[in-house]
Structure formats: C-alpha cells, structure tokens
Amino acid sequence: MPLPAPTVPRRRAHSRRIELEGFVREDGLYELDAALTDVKDIDYPLASGLRRAGDPVHLMRVRLTLDEAFNIVDAFACSDAVPYSGQCDTIGPAYRKLIGLNLVRGFRRTVGEMFADVRGCTHMTELLLSLPTAAIQTFATFRRDNEEVAEKPFQLDRCHALESSAEAVRLYYPRWYRPTVGQG
Structure with missing residues (x-):
C-alpha cells in the first residue's frame, strides 16, 4: 500500500538518499559499501558558502569488511x-x-557511544546504523532462511511478523513456533 497522495500542493526542498550494497569477496569475506547523500533542490546558503541546487551538501561513504560471524575485520570511512x-x-x-566490533551484537548501541557528539560525524554515524540489517540481507542471499539448524534462526523474534508466536512462524518455521497462552 503506497503513501496517500498529498492533500496540499507541495514542493520538495531536500532529498536524502542512503544506498547500501553487500558483496561477497573471493577470499570468503563480505563487504558492505554504504553512502549517504543529502541534496537541496534550491540554492542553499551555508556559512562556508553557497551550495548550488543539486550539488550534494553531504556525501559520506563507509566500507566494512566482515567475516562470516559478522565481525568487522576492516573499516574505511570518507566524506566526499x-x-x-x-x-x-x-x-x-x-x-x-x-x-573488532560485531555488526549484529550490540553494534548500534556501541556505535552510538563511540561516536556520540564531537567524537564522530552525525551523518556518518547515522549511516552506520543501517548496516546490521544490510549485512543480514547480504548473508541471507547464500542461506536458506528456514533450513534445519540446531539454533533458532537469527531473524526470529526480531520483528513483529516473525515473533515466535506469529502465524508466519507457525507456517514457515514450525519447529520454532511457540503459541502464546490461549493460542493455537
């Protein structure tokens, strides 16, 4: 279902684009390339000078290299x-x-602490917060999401549709389905 049509005429003033790409490397590691771009649709006066409409105000890039356990083995960040x-x-x-950080174990909290305020760039740090789910989607490309494994699949109990007591879990992950009291 798309957003409803605007009820009042409007004109766009700002656009933010976040692009995330996941790669598998020939050496068995994975890489995530991420970019955040802010563009104004009108000329934008800054203390540092005028930014012309359509020219990026922000263009931040991050590349993380991960092992198969989601551990970050290399990191590069730049601002273009x-x-x-x-x-x-x-x-x-x-x-x-x-x-050395793990992308799916406390990453967002740790990043928030490590790069808060003047210790980091607000935009770069915000971009990093999108990377855990992008990594999971990249890894999922090479794994069947409901294959038989000893431990509970990672995605279960991480969103409302895949709560252990939800219908989707009953249908697609029956081994891990746990009805709530009065259910099922």
Whole structure:
C-alpha cells in the first residue's frame, strides 16, 4: 500500500538518499559499501558558502569488511561532500575503531557511544546504523532462511511478523513456533 497522495500542493526542498550494497569477496569475506547523500533542490546558503541546487551538501561513504560471524575485520570511512570542507572531512579515520566490533551484537548501541557528539560525524554515524540489517540481507542471499539448524534462526523474534508466536512462524518455521497462552 503506497503513501496517500498529498492533500496540499507541495514542493520538495531536500532529498536524502542512503544506498547500501553487500558483496561477497573471493577470499570468503563480505563487504558492505554504504553512502549517504543529502541534496537541496534550491540554492542553499551555508556559512562556508553557497551550495548550488543539486550539488550534494553531504556525501559520506563507509566500507566494512566482515567475516562470516559478522565481525568487522576492516573499516574505511570518507566524506566526499561536506558543508565545512577541511573540517567535516577529517573524521573518517576515527571510524577505523569499528574494527573488532560485531555488526549484529550490540553494534548500534556501541556505535552510538563511540561516536556520540564531537567524537564522530552525525551523518556518518547515522549511516552506520543501517548496516546490521544490510549485512543480514547480504548473508541471507547464500542461506536458506528456514533450513534445519540446531539454533533458532537469527531473524526470529526480531520483528513483529516473525515473533515466535506469529502465524508466519507457525507456517514457515514450525519447529520454532511457540503459541502464546490461549493460542493455537
């Protein structure tokens, strides 16, 4: 179901695009490339000078290299377009601190703590928060989501549709289905 049509005429002023791509490398590792781009549809006066309509105000990029357990084994961050050139674009090396973190175990909380306030770039940090689910989707490309495994599939109990007591779990993951009291 799409969004309803606007009820009042409007004109777009700003666009943010987040692009995430997952890759499998020949050496068995995985990479995630992520980009966040902010563009204004009108000329945008900044303290550092005018940004012309259509020129990115922000263009941040991140590449994470992961092993099959979602551990970050390499990290690179850069800023190709920033509002304060020579300032904003110097924080990229700080994101090397991501190496050693696990992308699906406390990652968002840890990133929020590590790069809060002046310790990071708001936009770069926000971009990182999208990467755990992108990694899961990348890995899922190579795994059947309901194959027989000893441990509960990762995706169960991580969204409302795949709660252990939900109909989708009963239908597609019957081994892991747990009806609630009065159900089923």
